[in-house]
Amino acid sequence: xxxxxxxxxxxxxxxxxxxxxxxxxxxxxxxxxxxxxxxxxxxxxxxxxxxxxxxxxxxxxxxxxxxxxxxxxxxxxxxxxxxxxxxxxxxxxxxxxxxxxxxxxxxxxxxxxxxxxxxxxxxxxxxxxxxxxxxxxxxxxxxxxxxxxxxxxxxxxxxxxxxxxxxxxxxxxxxxxxxxxxxxxxxxxxxxxxxxxxxxxxxxxxxxxxxxxxxxxxxxxxxxxxxxxxxxxxxxxxxxxxxxxxxxxxxxx
Numbered sequence: 001x002x003x004x005x006x007x008x009x010x011x012x013x014x015x016x017x018x019x020x021x022x023x024x025x026x027x028x029x030x031x032x033x034x035x036x037x038x039x040x041x042x043x044x045x046x047x048x049x050x051x052x053x054x055x056x057x058x059x060x061x062x063x064x065x066x067x068x069x070x071x072x073x074x075x076x077x078x079x080x081x082x083x084x085x086x087x088x089x090x091x092x093x094x095x096x097x098x099x100x101x102x103x104x105x106x107x108x109x110x111x112x113x114x115x116x117x118x119x120x121x122x123x124x125x126x127x128x129x130x131x132x133x134x135x136x137x138x139x140x141x142x143x144x145x146x147x148x149x150x151x152x153x154x155x156x157x158x159x160x161x162x163x164x165x166x167x168x169x170x171x172x173x174x175x176x177x178x179x180x181x182x183x184x185x186x187x188x189x190x191x192x193x194x195x196x197x198x199x200x201x202x203x204x205x206x207x208x209x210x211x212x213x214x215x216x217x218x219x220x221x222x223x224x225x226x227x228x229x230x231x232x233x234x235x236x237x238x239x240x241x242x243x244x245x246x247x248x249x250x251x252x253x
Contacts (some may be wrong), residue, residue, distance in 0.1 A: 003235035004235025006031030011067060011081060011088045013125055014095030018194045018201075019144075021050050022222035024061070026230050028054035031200055033085045034061045039068070039095070060085055068095060068121035078128040087132035090233040093122040093166075102155045106125065111158050118162035123169060126184075130177060139182035142234040143170055145244055147190045147251075163188075165243025167244045174242030185232050185240060189247035193219040215250030 010027045014020045015036035024034050024047075034054055036047040042068050044063060047071075053060035062084045066077035081088055097117055101110060132141025146158065149163030170186040177184060191210060194201045202210070202219070211218050223249060232239055246252075 001236060003030050004232065005090070005230070005233075007033060008089040008138060009033045009081065009086045009113070010038060010077075010090040010092065010128065010233065011012045011035045011064075011125070012092045012094055013037040013121065014039075015050070015063075016047040017043075017092070018096065019222040019225060020094050021046050023094060023229055024050045025053070026058050026226040027090070027233070028057070028061065029067050030230060030234070031059065032090070033059065035085055036061065036249055037068075037082045040065075041056065056247070057162055061162075068124060069116045069129055071124055074128050076131075078125075078231075082132070086145055087136065088129040088134075089133065089136065090136060090140045091125060091129050091142070092229060092233060093125060093141070095121055096144060096146075098156065100155050101158070103157050106158055114158035115162050115165070117192075118159065119165035119169065122166050126169070126173060127136075130173075132183070133182045134180040134228070137181045139177070139180070139238065140172065141182065141184040142229050142232045143186045145170070145186040145188040146186050147246065149246070150185060150188055150246070154240040170244060171234075171242050173241050178241055185242070186244040187225065187228065187232075187247050188244050189225060190214065190249065190251055192218055192225060193221055213251055214248070218249070220247065220249060226242055 007042045016038035028034050038047045047063045054061040055082040064077050066073040096148050112250050138163050145166040148160040153160050174184040
């Protein structure tokens with residue numbers, strides 16, 4: 001099936017780690033021009049590897065940097081992408097940073113930081129790319145929320161609140177931008193098993209314990225979620241908008 005992504009410009013935030021590299025590869029395989037956002041130098045190595053692989057296969061890719069808490073840096077990044085690849089047609093808000101803290105230990109800086117990193121970043125980048133999508137009369141925004149934004153999670157109330165905000169932002173933007181041909185959706189997964197420095201993000205023993213509460217009896221991987229993200233961000237998706245799709249392997253708690 002042709003997903004209509006060839007030559008469309010896709011921006012993936014948080015593309016240097018976690019699920020980001022897999023998403024970039026998946027969009028690149030569909031012929032999209034991929035902008036891989038990284039926040040700092042520690043994540044650039046993997047992003048450049050993916051960009052080089054996309055280019056080697058005949059595609060176009062660029063690694064871009066920005067602190068997504070800064071409007072100026074976000075706007076500059078989107079401008080840079082425009083000069084290198086063209087106007088962003090698909091945005092995937094994939095940057096994330098989970099941190100466990102009891103409410104008594106969450107000070108104002110920790111609260112503001114989490115909201116800024118998760119919800120604020122999603123808002124700023126979405127705001128920055130919306131004008132180009134409106135001008136084109138076509139756009140797709142896919143944001144990563146979390147099941148904790150729906151069901152809550154103990155000792156991470158700032159994270160749960162930020163992800164709940166992403167869900168609300170998604171619904172609001174779908175209503176506002178829909179008349180311009182822009183579809184906006186979110187995905188709310190349980191824990192996705194990634195790698196960090198070649199090691200699993202969750203120790204095997206803990207992953208096995210977590211999997212017992214999931215009907216499929218395993219944690220999701222980036223390869224599991226990538227096809228859904230690509231479809232939501234493609235021309236094949238013509239009517240799904242304003243939705244937060246639970247991605248839980250059947251778990252509901």
